Amino acid sequence: MTTGLSGTFAFNGTVLSLEPTAHGWRERTQLGIDGGGHPVYPSVRSYEMKWDLVTPTDLNQVLGFYNLVQNTGTMSVDLPEWGQTDYRFRTYSGTTLVEPVMGDFFNQHPGSITLLILNIRT
Amino acid sequence: MRLSSPNLELLRTRPQQTRLYLSIFQPREVLRAQVNDASIAKGARTITYDNVSGGVFNAVEAGMTLLVGTSPGEGDVGKIRIRSATSSVFTVSENSNIAWANDLYLTVLRYWELWPVYPRIINDPADAENVIFYKDYDIAYTNQNGVLGTYVNAGPHRAAFRENGQATLFYSSTGTFNILGDTLTYEWAFEGGNPTGSTSANPGNVTYSTPGHYVQRLIVRGDANLTTDTRYVYVSIYDKPGEGSSPPILQWELTDLSGSRNEGGYQASFKVYEDVFIDENAVVVLFADDWYGSTNQSLGGNYPNAEKIFFVGHILKDTIRYNYEHSYVEFDAASMTELMKQALGFSVSVESKVSPAKWYELMDMNGKRALYHYLRWHTTAMNIADFQFVGADYPIQFFDADRTSMFDAIDNFMRVTLLGQVVSDRQGKVWMEVGADAYPNPTGSFTSVMDISKRDWMGEPTIEERLSDDISYLELNGIAYSGVNTGTFSALIASAPGNAPAFRGSIETHPGLALASHAQLNQMAGNVWANRTSPYPKINMNMAINARNLDIAPQETTNISILASDTVRNLALQSLYVPSAFNWQYNSRDGILLPSIEFTNLVNGNVGDTVDMAESDTEAGINTGFSVPGLQIPPLPLITIPSFSVPTGTIQAIVSQLGGVRYYAQVGWNNNTFFQMKSSVITVEDADRTGPVRQIVISNVPGGIYYVFGYVRQGTSGGSAGGWFTTSINVGKQGSTMAVGQAQETIPSGSTSCTLSIAAGLLLSITASDIIEITMSTGASGSGGTPQDPADFALSVMQISSS
Numbered sequence: 001m002t003t004g005l006s007g008t009f010a011f012n013g014t015v016l017s018l019e020p021t022a023h024g025w026r027e028r029t030q031l032g033i034d035g036g037g038h039p040v041y042p043s044v045r046s047y048e049m050k051w052d053l054v055t056p057t058d059l060n061q062v063l064g065f066y067n068l069v070q071n072t073g074t075m076s077v078d079l080p081e082w083g084q085t086d087y088r089f090r091t092y093s094g095t096t097l098v099e100p101v102m103g104d105f106f107n108q109h110p111g112s113i114t115l116l117i118l119n120i121r122t
Numbered sequence: 123m124r125l126s127s128p129n130l131e132l133l134r135t136r137p138q139q140t141r142l143y144l145s146i147f148q149p150r151e152v153l154r155a156q157v158n159d160a161s162i163a164k165g166a167r168t169i170t171y172d173n174v175s176g177g178v179f180n181a182v183e184a185g186m187t188l189l190v191g192t193s194p195g196e197g198d199v200g201k202i203r204i205r206s207a208t209s210s211v212f213t214v215s216e217n218s219n220i221a222w223a224n225d226l227y228l229t230v231l232r233y234w235e236l237w238p239v240y241p242r243i244i245n246d247p248a249d250a251e252n253v254i255f256y257k258d259y260d261i262a263y264t265n266q267n268g269v270l271g272t273y274v275n276a277g278p279h280r281a282a283f284r285e286n287g288q289a290t291l292f293y294s295s296t297g298t299f300n301i302l303g304d305t306l307t308y309e310w311a312f313e314g315g316n317p318t319g320s321t322s323a324n325p326g327n328v329t330y331s332t333p334g335h336y337v338q339r340l341i342v343r344g345d346a347n348l349t350t351d352t353r354y355v356y357v358s359i360y361d362k363p364g365e366g367s368s369p370p371i372l373q374w375e376l377t378d379l380s381g382s383r384n385e386g387g388y389q390a391s392f393k394v395y396e397d398v399f400i401d402e403n404a405v406v407v408l409f410a411d412d413w414y415g416s417t418n419q420s421l422g423g424n425y426p427n428a429e430k431i432f433f434v435g436h437i438l439k440d441t442i443r444y445n446y447e448h449s450y451v452e453f454d455a456a457s458m459t460e461l462m463k464q465a466l467g468f469s470v471s472v473e474s475k476v477s478p479a480k481w482y483e484l485m486d487m488n489g490k491r492a493l494y495h496y497l498r499w500h501t502t503a504m505n506i507a508d509f510q511f512v513g514a515d516y517p518i519q520f521f522d523a524d525r526t527s528m529f530d531a532i533d534n535f536m537r538v539t540l541l542g543q544v545v546s547d548r549q550g551k552v553w554m555e556v557g558a559d560a561y562p563n564p565t566g567s568f569t570s571v572m573d574i575s576k577r578d579w580m581g582e583p584t585i586e587e588r589l590s591d592d593i594s595y596l597e598l599n600g601i602a603y604s605g606v607n608t609g610t611f612s613a614l615i616a617s618a619p620g621n622a623p624a625f626r627g628s629i630e631t632h633p634g635l636a637l638a639s640h641a642q643l644n645q646m647a648g649n650v651w652a653n654r655t656s657p658y659p660k661i662n663m664n665m666a667i668n669a670r671n672l673d674i675a676p677q678e679t680t681n682i683s684i685l686a687s688d689t690v691r692n693l694a695l696q697s698l699y700v701p702s703a704f705n706w707q708y709n710s711r712d713g714i715l716l717p718s719i720e721f722t723n724l725v726n727g728n729v730g731d732t733v734d735m736a737e738s739d740t741e742a743g744i745n746t747g748f749s750v751p752g753l754q755i756p757p758l759p760l761i762t763i764p765s766f767s768v769p770t771g772t773i774q775a776i777v778s779q780l781g782g783v784r785y786y787a788q789v790g791w792n793n794n795t796f797f798q799m800k801s802s803v804i805t806v807e808d809a810d811r812t813g814p815v816r817q818i819v820i821s822n823v824p825g826g827i828y829y830v831f832g833y834v835r836q837g838t839s840g841g842s843a844g845g846w847f848t849t850s851i852n853v854g855k856q857g858s859t860m861a862v863g864q865a866q867e868t869i870p871s872g873s874t875s876c877t878l879s880i881a882a883g884l885l886l887s888i889t890a891s892d893i894i895e896i897t898m899s900t901g902a903s904g905s906g907g908t909p910q911d912p913a914d915f916a917l918s919v920m921q922i923s924s925s
Contacts, residue, residue, distance in 0.1 A: 031714060034666040035576025035583075035688055042712035043137030043413055072372035073364045118711060121139070121413070 008089060009049070010078035011065040018058040020049035020115075025082060045120045047079050051113040059102070059110045066097045066115075074119070082122040092120045123424055123678070124571040125671050134577065134667055135415040139713035142432060144371040145281035146398060147356040147405040148335045149233035152186070153177035154194060158210075162222040167205075167259065169212040171228055182207035182230050185352075185505060189229040190220055197401075199226055203237045203502070205258070216240050216259045232337055234354045235403045236436075236458070237502045238467045238528065241481070255481040257499045267478040268485045270301035270494060271349035275508040276340040277425045278434045278549040281358040281370065281407040288331045289359045291315075292427035294324040295340065297510045297551070301491055304344035311339040314359070330359045333368035351498070354505055356405045371396055375710070376408070377452075379433060382703035382720070383674045386529060387457025387546035390435055395450045402439035406455040408432045410715075412668075422670030424547050432670070432715075434550035436461045457546035458507040462529035467500050469525040474518065474606040484521070486606045489540055489636065492521035493532055493554060501528050503552075512676055513542060513556025516636040517605035538634045539600075541650065545675035553675040558700060558724050559653040562645050565698050565726050570681035572671065574699075576688050579663040583684065585693060586660040593630050595623035596651045597733065598643060600635025616643040618651035618730035627655070644730045652727025658695055660702075661721045668715050672701045679724055698724045 009016040009023075026048050031040040051058070069075050074094045081090035096119045103112025125133060158172035175194070186204045189197030200220040205213040212228070215237065239258045246252035256262055275297035282289040293310065300306055310320040314336035315328040330336070338355040360370040373395035381388030390408075394400070410432045412420040420429035435455030442453045472495060474487035484495055490511045497504050518539065523531035529544065532554065536542035541560035546552045561567045599615040614637055623629070637643050653659075661682060672680065679698040686694040699721035706717050 029712060031716070032580030032664065032666065035579050035581075038577075040580055040666045041137050042709070042714050043139035043415075044713050069364075072369065119713065 008078060010091075012068065012076050014065075017061050018051065018054055021052045023047065023049040023080075025080075026116075043121065044118070045082065045122050047077075047117045047120060049115045049117070053106060053109045053111050054113055055109060059100075059113060062100050062113065062115055066099055069097055075117075077117055077120075079117070079120070082120075092122070094121065095119050123422065123671050123673075125421060129421055130572065130671075132414045132417060132419065133421050133669070133671060135417065136667070137415070138668055138715075139413040140432075140668060140708075140715035141411040141713055142376065142408050142708060142710070142715065143281070143283075143360075143410070144374045144376075144392070144394070145358045145360070145407040145409065146371065146400060146437075147233075147279065147358055147407070148399055149187075149231040149337075150335065151176060151195070151229055152181040152232045153179060153207075153228075153230040155228045157222065157224050157226045157228060159222075160224045162224060164220075164222060165216075165218050166220075166222045167214055167216060169214060169222070169228070170210055171212060172210070177230070179207050179209050181232075182212075183232075185234045185502060187231045187233045187235055188212060188214060189227075189231065190222075191227045191229070194227050195229050196227065197229070204230065216242070234337075234502065234505050236461050236465055236506065236528075238465050239500050239502065241468055241470075241500070257481060263479070263481045265348075266499070267472075267481065267483060267495065269344065269348040270485065270491055271344060271498060272298060272300040272304075272306060272342045272351045273490075273494065273509050273511070274298055274340060274342045274351045274353040274504065275510065275551070276338070276353040276355050277508070278428055278431050278551065279356040279405045279407055279506075280428060280431050280434075281360065281409045282330075282430070283360055283362045284331070284333065284366065285362070288329045290327050290329050291357065292327055293320075293338070294326075294426055295342070296324070296426060297508055298323070298342060299490075299510065300342075300344055301494055302344065304349070307343045307347075309339075309341040309343075313337050313339075314357070330357070333359045333361055333366065335359075352505055353508070358407065371398055376708045379706040379708070380704060381457070381546075381548070381674055383543060383545050384703070385460075386463075386533060386544055387459035388433065388435065388548060388674075388704075389438075389454060389456040389460060390433060391452065391454050393450050393452045400437060400442055400451060400453060402437055402442065403461065404437045406433075406435045406437060408434075412670075413713075420670070422672075423549055424551060424673060424676070425549055428549065429670070431549050433548050439464065458503065458550055458552055459529050459544060459546040462501070462503060463527045465501070465528050466526070467496075467523070467528045467531055470496055470500060470521070470523040470531070472521045474520070476606050486517065487519070487521060488517050489515045489535070492518065492535065495521070496523060496531060500531075503528065507546075508551040509554065510551065510676075511554045513540065513561070514638070515540075516638055517603045518636045519601075519603055519606075519611075538632075539636045541632070541635065541646070547673045547675040551675075555675065555677055557650075558677045558679075559650050560646050561649070562642065563726060564649055564653070564724050565679075568677060568679040568698065568700070568724060570698060571678045572669075573681045573683060574663075575683045576685070578665060578667055578669070580666045581664055582689050583682075584662040585658055585684070585689070585691065585695065586662075588655065588657050588659055591624050591627035591655045593651065593654050594625065594627035595619075595629045596647060596654065596730075597629075597631040598635060598647045598650065598730075599631070599633050599733075600637045600643070602637040602639060602643075612637075612640075613735060614640050614643050615733035615735060616640065616647040616730045617733050618647040618727065620731040621733070624655070630654075640732055644732060645727075647730030648727035649725075650727070651730065652725050653723065656723045656725050658697070659723050661695075661699060661723075662718065663721070664718045665716055669717055669719065672704075672719065674701060674704060680721065682721060700724050 009019060024047070026046045028041045028045055031042065033039055065075065074096055076091055076093040077095050078089050078091050081088050095117050098116040098118060101114040102110050105111065153174065154176040155171040156173040157169060159166075159170040162169070182204060184204060184206055187201055188204050189195070189201050190199040191197050192199060202217055202220060203215040205215055207213070242256040242259050243253050244256070246254050254262070275295055277293060280291060282291055293312075295308060298306070306323070308321055308323050310322075310325055312318055312320070312328045314332060314334055315330050315338070317325070317328065336357045336359070338357055340353045340355070342351050343349065358370070361368045363369045363372055371394060375393040377391040377393060379388065379390040390406075392406070409430045410420055411418065411430070414421070423429045423431055425431070435457055438454045438456055438460065442451065444451050472482050472484045472487065472492060475483040475485065478485050484491055493511065497509060503509070521535065523535065526534070533544040536544055536554055540556050542554065542556040544552060544554050558564050558568050596618045597615060598618075599613070602612040602614055604610040635643070672678070677700055679700050682695070682697060682699045684693065684695040686692045701719050702722040703720035704717045706715060708715050
């Protein structure tokens, strides 16, 4: 992993044309509690991005990122770094993408877009 | 396996991530041709071919797989093992299941798989009472069972990624074992690798720079090259996803992976969403990238430097299923042992000999040798998997395997003879192990490889508790055989807990063990009973770590420590436990690979008791422990003459026929006298005294064998020349002249009596319709002799057997 540009989401070095409306690190699924009372977590995290409304061009870019890797490949993604005291970005490699989910159109604009990024080693 | 302390701590570092990758070995074709024999028929073993459309015949090696199909490259008609090849003929193994026909397509794959190898027995043309044994149809016995070979170990089938342009794999012959302790030579061939070969026992690292599927080969030879054993290892080299054009299978799912010692290995279920060649018996490898915290390192696996190889299996026949709606194929892959369960072998019997001269004789046999013979000459299993025997071994006189699966043949032998099992580990090596509880000191022989405490499990462990004994009395018995050179046997029986059973539970016996001594057997019985009755026999845990260092084989122990505060049961427990079953859960999204493990308790027991047997005969210093009972000839039945009662009136009537002779007749019976008559005086009435003078008729005589003897005394001297007195015995209908016996005696001069020669006895065979007619007559012999009336006579007719 390398320290990337601050304030810029990027996929394989390509900057997002439209920043997500909401985004953040998602809670890791707890696998169980060990005998000492400590939760057991997976080592990877996930990051979710949401857009309320996008242009078809913006949507097409997000879909394009997914199509690059689809079911088999991995992606380097620049995201706000996990566990830092300030808002900075970091490049995480080896991530996988879940196919973007799209909601209803509103006035010819795709709405409620959600992109989930998985397998992020922090 | 035992990890170093730093690695053991790394194993416990969380969070953990495992990324599994799926490889299915794709064998390449070495030759394509067609059958060229219009008269080929069922059972053909020599297949003439032509129309070679790819490859060369000298790339064909013995043991390769030949596909037979109706179109090029297909095996829809069947597949068979190649024995040899020339430029125009394949010789294949014995078969009856292939419908051979001219112009069928033949495809030779550079692939060795599991086959049974059949024996053949024919009548000896030179000796109608003899038979000749062959292995694999035509391999005659020369000296194979006297120059025993090698269990060759070359490591698991494997797969790897190129990194920075090359993949690096490690090779070692660790675990290789020659039966006779020969000095071995090694010949490695690394197809696709660098170096391309080696003659070292442990070549070390070999690099591969080109993705592909390769066959590695290790040939091990014994002293003077008298034995040759070959092992093939399949290697698949890939590009990492996104880093090249040769990635492994990427769209797939592991739906289940579990295994146990009882099952003898592992079985996994897969779904594959890609178009990939899948065939039964194909080698499947799951290889891994692991992270423990931020450390990218793999741990575990029994083969050195093969930690990334997580599972090796073979696709099971009849499990390949296509889901055309959702475009995936699903199949099961399992350990070599599971594959061996599906292949049937012929029955095998072998006897230990000093100098074996037949296929059914084996030199100074013990367990390792018997198993080697079976695997080497009745299967091809040792060509494609490592086999290793672990534990104490003893001489045995006979090895018998039923006509059963290959797995059952060797597993049953281990279980019955050595209280052992045959189990495959996750990487595909087959361990033939004496059970830990059968060791003289189980807990001392298996020191813990890992302490397990509460930080290692999730939730609460499930502790099985045995509230009463399952077995109250265990009896083990077998033979301590000294070996073929000295050939002594001792039959041994031991009981546990002792001669007095426990108070609850069933009785169990285990006969047929190969043993060393009574001390060994007694301790074994005690240990086995203690392990079968331990109070906390099993613990099940969901692990919080991937515990890749543990496996179902070879046997190893962990020291499990449960504090009273660790469970709601408030139970404190610390003991050695053997991992005996695994169920792996793989979450590919989060990279989680965690097992649920069943652990089985291992304890030491108190020594059992000798069960005394009756002293056995010794002969020439040989303790014949088991003596063959002598041939017991049943006693001959007593000859019993049934009592028979002749009506007195009948006798009197007979007597009255004597015509007024002054006599007395005595009729009496004892157990064996049918008729007895005694007369004191018989008056001779005939003038010439030469003819019959009296006849006695005995009628109503039961059929049977009769003994007749008589005594006659003449009242006066026979004169100067004596007189003769004749009594003839006639048997037949009354009046018949048939004579079956006649006796004549001459009463010597000066004597007054003699015994009729019939006194020596005359045997008469009487049927029920016969009438014994006894005729007496007197006559003179010599000159001057004067026949005299007999003074008295006695005649006995005794039945000695009935008809």
